[in-house]
Amino acid sequence: MTSCSTNRFVISKSKIQxxxxxxxxxxxxxxxxxxxxxxxxxxxxxxxLLCVFLFTAKKEIxxxxxxxxxxxxxxxxxxxxxxxxxxxxxxxxxxxxxLVVWLTVSINKQHFWxxxxxxxxxxxxxxxxxxxLSILQINIWDQITPxxxxxxxxxxxxxxxxxxxxxxxxxxxxxxxxxxxxxxxxSIFTEPGIYQMVLNTAIFVLLFLRDKLVSFSDKEVGRxxxxxxxxxxxxxxxxxxxxxxxxxxxxxxxxxxDTTEQNWKQKILIALFSxxxxxxxxxxxxxxxxxxxxxxxxxxxxxxNKVSLDTSGMxxxxxxxxxxxxxxxxxxxxxxxxxxxxxxxxxxxxxxAAIMQFGAAWGIxxxxxxxxxxxxxxxxxxxxxxxxxxxxxxxxxxxxxxxxLFYPVLIMIPVGLYSLHYFDTTYFAISNDRKEHAxx
Numbered sequence: 001m002t003s004c005s006t007n008r009f010v011i012s013k014s015k016i017q018x019x020x021x022x023x024x025x026x027x028x029x030x031x032x033x034x035x036x037x038x039x040x041x042x043x044x045x046x047x048x049l050l051c052v053f054l055f056t057a058k059k060e061i062x063x064x065x066x067x068x069x070x071x072x073x074x075x076x077x078x079x080x081x082x083x084x085x086x087x088x089x090x091x092x093x094x095x096x097x098x099l100v101v102w103l104t105v106s107i108n109k110q111h112f113w114x115x116x117x118x119x120x121x122x123x124x125x126x127x128x129x130x131x132x133l134s135i136l137q138i139n140i141w142d143q144i145t146p147x148x149x150x151x152x153x154x155x156x157x158x159x160x161x162x163x164x165x166x167x168x169x170x171x172x173x174x175x176x177x178x179x180x181x182x183x184x185x186x187s188i189f190t191e192p193g194i195y196q197m198v199l200n201t202a203i204f205v206l207l208f209l210r211d212k213l214v215s216f217s218d219k220e221v222g223r224x225x226x227x228x229x230x231x232x233x234x235x236x237x238x239x240x241x242x243x244x245x246x247x248x249x250x251x252x253x254x255x256x257x258d259t260t261e262q263n264w265k266q267k268i269l270i271a272l273f274s275x276x277x278x279x280x281x282x283x284x285x286x287x288x289x290x291x292x293x294x295x296x297x298x299x300x301x302x303x304x305n306k307v308s309l310d311t312s313g314m315x316x317x318x319x320x321x322x323x324x325x326x327x328x329x330x331x332x333x334x335x336x337x338x339x340x341x342x343x344x345x346x347x348x349x350x351x352x353a354a355i356m357q358f359g360a361a362w363g364i365x366x367x368x369x370x371x372x373x374x375x376x377x378x379x380x381x382x383x384x385x386x387x388x389x390x391x392x393x394x395x396x397x398x399x400x401x402x403x404x405l406f407y408p409v410l411i412m413i414p415v416g417l418y419s420l421h422y423f424d425t426t427y428f429a430i431s432n433d434r435k436e437h438a439x440x
Contacts, residue, residue: 046092049099085335097406113212120202124231127187185234196240323356333363377414
């Protein structure tokens with residue numbers, strides 16, 4: 001009796017540790033908490049995580065990451081000695097993002113994918129409920145949570161070069177953050193573009209890594225997809241909408257046509273029709289305040305109904321072209337200080353495009369190495385090549401719009417696939433048992 005109780009306690013403790021690790025990974029993914037309280041101590045966090053990694057990581061994942069870390073550090077030193085502009089804070093940011101994912105996968109092992117999806121669905125349910133209340137002007141959340149001064153700010157562009165910058169005011173931090181300046185759902189994160197990648201990676205796992213979700217029934221997958229889809233709509237993120245369009249397109253085009261998959265495709269088509277109907281009604285009722293107007297039409301068309309980028313999109317496009325010119329002229333990198341000075345001269349501003357900023361600051365060789373490090377595990381361990389292609393498309397779409405290369409929820413796909421492949425045979429035994437049970 002005592003033994004059974006002890007085993008139950010150990011399992012419960014393991015689950016708690018696993019979910020806490022996943023939550024820590026999520027708050028490290030540019031949440032309001034991490035930006036306000038973790039950023040000043042990022043170097044210390046890096047040192048602690050690096051020590052744990054070097055002493056406990058499995059040989060294969062240690063080699064995979066350590067060689068990459070060594071390359072980044074050595075190249076950063078070369079750039080710092082030659083042109084400057086890359087220091088310990090940049091390295092710490094990259095390493096913390098990667099090591100947080102490794103730690104989370106290591107703690108959860110074969111349960112990582114399931115627990116990640118469950119955690120995201122849980123937070124999405126809370127964010128949807130509180131977001132809907134705020135839409136209805138029922139501000140219960142604002143009354144029970146203190147107002148917080150966010151370190152994040154937003155810009156209002158008058159054109160591609162001129163803008164005014166304002167700070168966000170927040171209510172809540174650990175379960176939901178309500179931004180007082182707009183009606184967009186950001187969950188616990190700093191902006192909709194960050195939250196959408198959390199939701200889209202969970203949808204990616206549900207649809208394309210379904211064999212990893214051993215305990216999920218088809219009904220549970222369906223319910224999770226509904227919650228995540230509505231949460232994604234509420235972010236009003238153009239980048240998120242583009243990614244989900246690719247996800248749906250790849251699923252409808254390439255997933256095998258057995259009875260189960262055919263049923264899922266029919267359900268997805270019905271859901272798409274329902275969402276389009278909702279968006280059309282929303283546009284007819286709310287006009288300029290509707291989802292379509294705010295997230296799509298206003299960013300693609302000018303007031304004269306001509307096709308154009310919105311002003312923030314123009315700033316991002318200017319930065320991309322500037323970074324390309326810099327890479328051509330300085331293929332070994334110019335450092336972030338010189339890149340910022342160049343952007344100030346050209347009046348482009350730091351408008352996302354992380355992958356282009358990295359290429360301009362670090363040079364072409366590090367950009368190639370980063371691409372190889374991120375995409376290699378996906379290309380090697382995804383049995384279906386189109387799944388790897390979809391991930392690459394999602395990754396590029398996101399980092400062209402955002403300001404970081406190593407968002408934990410983005411790189412968890414390659415790091416998770418690589419780590420779990422080498423952990424032990426248990427992971428594959430569970431998956432095989434599930435297939436055998438399905439045949440019986």
